[in-house]
Amino acid sequence: NAGVTQTPKFQVLKTGQSMTLQCAQDMNHEYMSWYRQDPGMGLRLIHYSVGAGITDQGEVPNGYNVSRSTTEDFPLRLLSAAPSQTSVYFCASSYRDRTYEQYFGPGTRLTVT
Amino acid sequence: GQQLNQSPQSMFIQEGEDVSMNCTSSSIFNTWLWYKQEPGEGPVLLIALYKAGELTSNGRLTAQFGITRKDSFLNISASIPSDVGIYFCAGRGYNYGQNFVFGPGTRLSVLP
Numbered sequence: 174n175a176g177v178t179q180t181p182k183f184q185v186l187k188t189g190q191s192m193t194l195q196c197a198q199d200m201n202h203e204y205m206s207w208y209r210q211d212p213g214m215g216l217r218l219i220h221y222s223v224g225a226g227i228t229d230q231g232e233v234p235n236g237y238n239v240s241r242s243t244t245e246d247f248p249l250r251l252l253s254a255a256p257s258q259t260s261v262y263f264c265a266s267s268y269r270d271r272t273y274e275q276y277f278g279p280g281t282r283l284t285v286t
Numbered sequence: 287g288q289q290l291n292q293s294p295q296s297m298f299i300q301e302g303e304d305v306s307m308n309c310t311s312s313s314i315f316n317t318w319l320w321y322k323q324e325p326g327e328g329p330v331l332l333i334a335l336y337k338a339g340e341l342t343s344n345g346r347l348t349a350q351f352g353i354t355r356k357d358s359f360l361n362i363s364a365s366i367p368s369d370v371g372i373y374f375c376a377g378r379g380y381n382y383g384q385n386f387v388f389g390p391g392t393r394l395s396v397l398p
Contacts, residue, residue: 177328276331277330
């Protein structure tokens with residue numbers, strides 16, 4: 174099992190550019206989520222999904238879109254990048270059981286200039 | 287949104303010392319998770335807690351679910367250099383469904 178994989182590892186964008194951060198898991202987890210990590214602020218939930226075709230907003234969804242067409246994949250789209258979106262982005266997944274123990278990918282470090 | 291507080295924010299200890307850190311919330315939680323993050327890596331799950339008063343160990347790590355349901359504690363015994371990293375707590379409350387809220391982390395440095 175590869176677990177949760179994320180690509181790319183690093184990305185630099187110019188303001189206004191768009192891009193998609195990829196996330197995939199091979200554990201057949203129903204629940205997937207995207208977080209951003211900023212210094213001193215812990216992890217903040219951007220969007221999440223409880224299954225294919227179902228997505229919902231988290232704490233900081235503005236500027237980001239998601240879709241979930243398969244159980245395995247949960248891409249995060251930045252439509253028009255802004256410097257405030259400079260951050261480290263983590264994808265996580267879990268079973269939808271009583272625990273919801275989340276397993277994280279290695280992260281994508283995004284810089285918007 | 288819901289905030290978790292972690293203390294201390296950072297700590298410097300000598301190799302071999304025991305470490306204690308805690309996490310507090312203003313709301314009642316039904317699940318606590320503890321993660322460790324090393325530089326350039328994603329958080330790794332260390333311990334999960336599901337019941338008030340529960341005490342769970344993972345090697346030299348022991349975590350407890352506070353009886354008030356508003357706090358959790360993590361202890362590391364006989365620290366070693368590879369314990370260096372940031373330790374995060376995450377809590378899930380009855381109003382949050384399947385989502386967790388994360389604390390800002392405790393940064394641990396171990397001096398040889």
